[in-house]
Amino acid sequence: MSSLSPVNPDPAAPAVTASEPFVARDRPFSLRNLVQTIAGGYIPLMLATLVVFLPLLWMILSSFKQPGEIITVDLKILPDSVNLENYNIAMTTVPFAQFFINSTIVTVVGATIKVLLAILTAYALVFVRFPFKNAIFMLILVALMVPPQVSILPNYILIAGMGGKNTLWGIILPGLGTAFGTFLLRQHFLTLPASILESAEIDGAGHWRRLWQIVAPVSVPSIATVALVTVVSEWNEYIWPLIITDRPETMTLPVGLTLLQNSESNASGWGILMAGAVLVIVPILVVFAALQRYIVAGLTQGSVTG
Amino acid sequence: MTRQLASTPSTRPPDPPGRPLKQRPRRWSGRSRRDFFVFLALALPNLVLIAVFTYRPLISNIYYSTLDWTLGSASATVVGLDNYVTFFSSDDASKVLGTTAVFTLVTVGGSMFLGLLIALALNATVRGTTFARSAVFAPYVLSGVGVGLVWLFIFDPGYGVLAWVLRGIGQQSPQWINDPQLSLVMVILVYVWKNLGYCAVVYLAGLQSLPQDVMEAAALDGANGFRRFLSMSIPLLSPTTFFLLITSLLSSLQAFDLIRIMTPLGTGTSTLIYEAYLQAFGAFNRAGYSASISVILFAILLVITLLQVRFVERKVHYS
Numbered sequence: 001m002s003s004l005s006p007v008n009p010d011p012a013a014p015a016v017t018a019s020e021p022f023v024a025r026d027r028p029f030s031l032r033n034l035v036q037t038i039a040g041g042y043i044p045l046m047l048a049t050l051v052v053f054l055p056l057l058w059m060i061l062s063s064f065k066q067p068g069e070i071i072t073v074d075l076k077i078l079p080d081s082v083n084l085e086n087y088n089i090a091m092t093t094v095p096f097a098q099f100f101i102n103s104t105i106v107t108v109v110g111a112t113i114k115v116l117l118a119i120l121t122a123y124a125l126v127f128v129r130f131p132f133k134n135a136i137f138m139l140i141l142v143a144l145m146v147p148p149q150v151s152i153l154p155n156y157i158l159i160a161g162m163g164g165k166n167t168l169w170g171i172i173l174p175g176l177g178t179a180f181g182t183f184l185l186r187q188h189f190l191t192l193p194a195s196i197l198e199s200a201e202i203d204g205a206g207h208w209r210r211l212w213q214i215v216a217p218v219s220v221p222s223i224a225t226v227a228l229v230t231v232v233s234e235w236n237e238y239i240w241p242l243i244i245t246d247r248p249e250t251m252t253l254p255v256g257l258t259l260l261q262n263s264e265s266n267a268s269g270w271g272i273l274m275a276g277a278v279l280v281i282v283p284i285l286v287v288f289a290a291l292q293r294y295i296v297a298g299l300t301q302g303s304v305t306g
Numbered sequence: 307m308t309r310q311l312a313s314t315p316s317t318r319p320p321d322p323p324g325r326p327l328k329q330r331p332r333r334w335s336g337r338s339r340r341d342f343f344v345f346l347a348l349a350l351p352n353l354v355l356i357a358v359f360t361y362r363p364l365i366s367n368i369y370y371s372t373l374d375w376t377l378g379s380a381s382a383t384v385v386g387l388d389n390y391v392t393f394f395s396s397d398d399a400s401k402v403l404g405t406t407a408v409f410t411l412v413t414v415g416g417s418m419f420l421g422l423l424i425a426l427a428l429n430a431t432v433r434g435t436t437f438a439r440s441a442v443f444a445p446y447v448l449s450g451v452g453v454g455l456v457w458l459f460i461f462d463p464g465y466g467v468l469a470w471v472l473r474g475i476g477q478q479s480p481q482w483i484n485d486p487q488l489s490l491v492m493v494i495l496v497y498v499w500k501n502l503g504y505c506a507v508v509y510l511a512g513l514q515s516l517p518q519d520v521m522e523a524a525a526l527d528g529a530n531g532f533r534r535f536l537s538m539s540i541p542l543l544s545p546t547t548f549f550l551l552i553t554s555l556l557s558s559l560q561a562f563d564l565i566r567i568m569t570p571l572g573t574g575t576s577t578l579i580y581e582a583y584l585q586a587f588g589a590f591n592r593a594g595y596s597a598s599i600s601v602i603l604f605a606i607l608l609v610i611t612l613l614q615v616r617f618v619e620r621k622v623h624y625s
Contacts, residue, residue, distance in 0.1 A: 036430075044423065045424070048424050049437075049441045058460065059456040062459065070465055075467065120348040124344070128344050130341065139353075149560045150363070150367065150604045151363035153367065153370065157593075158358075175359070177352055177357075179360070207344050239562050257451050261567070273455050277455045285444065288444060289440075292443070296439070296507055299446070300504065
């Protein structure tokens, strides 16, 4: 890499690197190199991967086990059969189908509105002239750092006062303002070349057309990143739905899982609880497996270059 | 903010007379007015939501914290700073602040240290890195409620896997749930499990952006791998480390899901955020007292954030 670099700080230097190439290195497939790579790389990685996957595998295996297979002194690793009884019990003890529908509505509606608001605000911050844009951006940046947890009591009093207790809009509304998406999309919009918008401006395209015909289409990967991260966090959101709902009809999946936990408190209920955990975890695990590149990029944004 | 497109701010003074394009000032001002309303139409909904649901609660909390008020009750008495005095003069302060400090420091330190180790392993291998990277990151995106339940089963002193492993080596499983100190250990372990993938991926990105020519020069100078790591990688990674330190501190201080699921009563695990939750929404309904704890938590978070903003101004360029 470095020898190909067009910017060489010292033009006289290259001769040195060329004259003694790779003396400090082993041949790529030398025994020492292989052992080093396996011991220093693969073994720790396999361990780390196992530490991540074994608990999840255990969750899935246990969700098929009957109480007799769980309450034993001898550990049984594999279930006797792929028995869906636990799922059946979990879904009849508490209305899991309803939780699933509620979670889907909250996630889809909440994430759609949040992403739209993020696109509109980021476009306005980057491409529309306005007097106090720096100050507004600072306020958004600070909001990014205000934890939602310290806001729950005042928001509970406000939303409950508006009649939003045990309603889906009451779950969705307080989280709609989006600092994260706005921030991330603004950073991306700033990198777009000025030329593509100038030509549209000369063509007489207004802001609305410029946004949806030029800026949004060329920003699809960034918007997808924001959308996925928003979907994941809406799906997993816990503290706010926990507080604003106390009736099963409007609970989301994580809150419903807590309800199941309360009703299956003895050891024979572990299989049922694992079935419930599978129903909450697996949808996001599937989404993550399919689209992990965008999700990892979005969640770790700002770490290195910003 | 340096690379705005079409970046003529509306506050720009009119062009001096005699310059070409004399019509421009008039055109700009007409468009500026239109842009003013376009901006409001696009940004105002989001800004209002942020103001109402993020900024207003900060002020409300300060007001509530001066009240002796039961949640759901119509009347409240103004008691000034009594809630703060109660908190700091009772056992709560040392217990809650101590738990918060232990939980935060151990989870942050543990996630960052293990994350760095995994990042080094990821960086050392060529094949399978993408899969391993995603696998390690996966717990970070999973529901804390689901994950908490799975681990609660693993830790179960009667029928959990851990108890079985301990029996295998002739040990009795400790009472993870009933012993306050062990509860804290358990929640910390699971929290680190859930979050170290985030640190690993961020550290990996940091390692991969290290200047290769500098590292190769060090290798040519005869520095071995460990020495290169200590005297080159660690200092060069310091912006990444600082970023992770701040973000991990902020998220550990806000950890809620795992604590709620694994130790619903907060025995031994009542951090500031959990105590604020328990006081308002647990058995006590002490809304004013809860608000005062939220204010204390927010003050701590604010100090950390200000540290970050100062650092960001100097080192990281957001534009």
